[in-house]
Amino acid sequence: MEPYSKTNNIIKNSINNLNLPKNVKIFDTTLRDGEQTPGVSLTPDEKVEIAINLNNIGVDIIEAGFPISSHGEQEAIKKITSLNMNAEICGLARAVKKDIDVAIDCGVDSIHTFIATSPLHREYKLKMSKEEIINRAVDAIEYIKEHGLKVEFSAEDATRTEIDYLIEVYKNAEDAGADRINVPDTVGVMIPRAMTYLISQLKKEISIPISVHCHNDFGLAVANSLGAVEGGAQQVHCTVNGLGERAGNAALEEVVMSLMMIYGIDTNINTEKLTEISNLVSKLTGINTQPNKAVVGENSFAHESGIHAHGVLAHALTYEPIPPEIVGQKRKIILGKHTGAHAIQSKLKELGLEVGKNVSEEQFKEIVNRIKDIGDKGKMITDADVIAIVEDITKRT
Ligand code: KIV
Numbered sequence: 118m119e120p121y122s123k124t125n126n127i128i129k130n131s132i133n134n135l136n137l138p139k140n141v142k143i144f145d146t147t148l149r150d151g152e153q154t155p156g157v158s159l160t161p162d163e164k165v166e167i168a169i170n171l172n173n174i175g176v177d178i179i180e181a182g183f184p185i186s187s188h189g190e191q192e193a194i195k196k197i198t199s200l201n202m203n204a205e206i207c208g209l210a211r212a213v214k215k216d217i218d219v220a221i222d223c224g225v226d227s228i229h230t231f232i233a234t235s236p237l238h239r240e241y242k243l244k245m246s247k248e249e250i251i252n253r254a255v256d257a258i259e260y261i262k263e264h265g266l267k268v269e270f271s272a273e274d275a276t277r278t279e280i281d282y283l284i285e286v287y288k289n290a291e292d293a294g295a296d297r298i299n300v301p302d303t304v305g306v307m308i309p310r311a312m313t314y315l316i317s318q319l320k321k322e323i324s325i326p327i328s329v330h331c332h333n334d335f336g337l338a339v340a341n342s343l344g345a346v347e348g349g350a351q352q353v354h355c356t357v358n359g360l361g362e363r364a365g366n367a368a369l370e371e372v373v374m375s376l377m378m379i380y381g382i383d384t385n386i387n388t389e390k391l392t393e394i395s396n397l398v399s400k401l402t403g404i405n406t407q408p409n410k411a412v413v414g415e416n417s418f419a420h421e422s423g424i425h426a427h428g429v430l431a432h433a434l435t436y437e438p439i440p441p442e443i444v445g446q447k448r449k450i451i452l453g454k455h456t457g458a459h460a461i462q463s464k465l466k467e468l469g470l471e472v473g474k475n476v477s478e479e480q481f482k483e484i485v486n487r488i489k490d491i492g493d494k495g496k497m498i499t500d501a502d503v504i505a506i507v508e509d510i511t512k513r514t
């Protein structure tokens with residue numbers, strides 16, 4: 118299917134002047150920021166199972182954890198690195214030697230090192246000057262490079278940092294040998310337009326790839342990640358189901374499908390496995406996705422209204438902007454009070470019953486009314502309910 122940016126004039130015209138990347142790398146942090154979801158703690162074996170699945174769906178970089186945080190975390194990361202996956206395995210480390218040493222000992226391919234740069238963090242958390250922060254970042258990057266590993270450098274709370282200072286920090290990181298920089302919107306205060314602006318400003322000064330890490334405090338993590346791509350970001354941090362600190366991070370499945378189907382930007386993700394990995398992560402973390410969750414939610418491809426069901430049965434694209442199969446989902450026609458005759462006819466067909474053959478027109482009218490009566494009482498109508506209604510009516514008449 119052609120991306121909407123090719124077939125929809127409004128989208129096409131709105132992104133006409135942008136220099137969009139052809140591909141975006143997916144840096145998955147389900148096993149690090151995602152595991153920071155309150156109440157979530159994965160065993161080493163569960164982390165390994167998720168890592169194997171992330172690798173199988175084609176994630177480019179897996180942030181396997183924060184090695185310094187516990188022995189269990191180190192055990193999990195060591196197990197993951199021993200599997201020699203295609204994905205780059207990354208470990209998080211503060212810009213301090215002891216964190217970096219523990220990460221190196223876990224056998225990771227790359228280290229994501231970070232230090233906060235915003236005035237709030239400088240004054241109240243780190244109690245460090247602007248210059249001390251730059252020196253600390255440079256030392257950490259140089260130390261990791263001396264050990265022959267790739268470095269991704271993050272200025273924590275970048276989006277609440279003075280832009281001139283932020284540029285200086287990132288330029289120093291590049292000069293010290295960082296392989297890519299990441300721009301965290303640590304407390305999710307950005308808007309998409311501001312993210313486009315920030316990344317395009319950074320691109321004028323920085324030659325290494327730029328990544329973003331957006332939190333969802335205002336529900337804008339995915340939109341802000343896309344805004345960053347519009348500004349030229351080549352990598353996006355995501356988590357399966359949008360897990361993460363507080364309101365979470367940008368949801369992998371939403372970022373990937375928007376890039377692919379709206380912008381026509383490729384990722385390496387096998388989208389048909391998105392629902393499967395979403396279900397696995399829900400099961401292992403104990404955090405269920407809401408039914409109306411985009412892309413992987415139970416209701417994402419369910420139609421109840423008669424008008425919608427009729428439309429979708431005539432041509433799927435009328436009410437399905439994404440073909441369900443390409444994300445590993447199936448269309449569901451839900452019977453309830455909003456259901457129309459077309460949907461009920463199609464349900465009967467599914468159950469091997471044809472109006473005019475096994476069911477008369479009169480009986481069909483009664484079946485429709487009975488289904489709507491149940492729906493009016495706020496109940497869901499199952500296949501068993503439909504069969505019982507049909508049997509009752511056809512036996513009587
Ligand atoms: O949100 C954040 O700033 C982080 C950093 C560790 C990059 O998760």
Ligand code: ZN
Nearest residue numbers: 150303330362
């Ligand atoms: Zn984060």
